[in-house]
Amino acid sequence: MRKIIWILTILLGFSSCQQSKVYNDFRTMPLVGWHQDSVLTYNANMPDSAGIYDVVIVVRHTDQYPYQNLWLFVNTYASKSSVQQRDTIEATMADNYGRWFGRGIKYYELSLSYLEAFRSDTVALQFTIQQGMRTEYLQGITDVGLQIIKHNGKE
Secondary structure (H helix, E strand, O other), X not given: OHHHHHHHHHHHHHHHHOOOEEEEEEEEOOOOOEEOOOEEEEEEEOOOOOOOEEEEEEEEEEOOOOOOEEEEEEEEEEEOOEEEEEEEEEEXXXXXXXXXXXXXXXXXXXXXXXXXXXXXXOOEEEEEEEEOOOOOEEOOEEEEEEEEXXXXXXX
């Protein structure tokens, strides 16, 4: 009986730690690579404008990605016409010895915390992501995703 209670307690603990994703969308890159002028667009409808959320950018890549870092230009729009926030992000993909920071073998997934405890006045948001690596076709990036998660921590 104790064993069953112990197992149920562990399962309950794992289920309570799961994140509540309200938006999860990925864009797959063409085989030729991610073009420097290609802008990835994500249109998210939030459950409510009073909520607090975390925004995560997820980069999937192969072990053939040629750089240690990745520069991204990210824009957040509260409406389709006005930029609410504009950011340049440097993502460190590997250490000085070439060991990838993302999870995986041969194919890797790296989650980048973009906005924490984010609030919006509107339920309709748009995010755009563009690579900023100064190479016409960026090889090795397979997918770029945007996840919005209900914030569970302290503000």
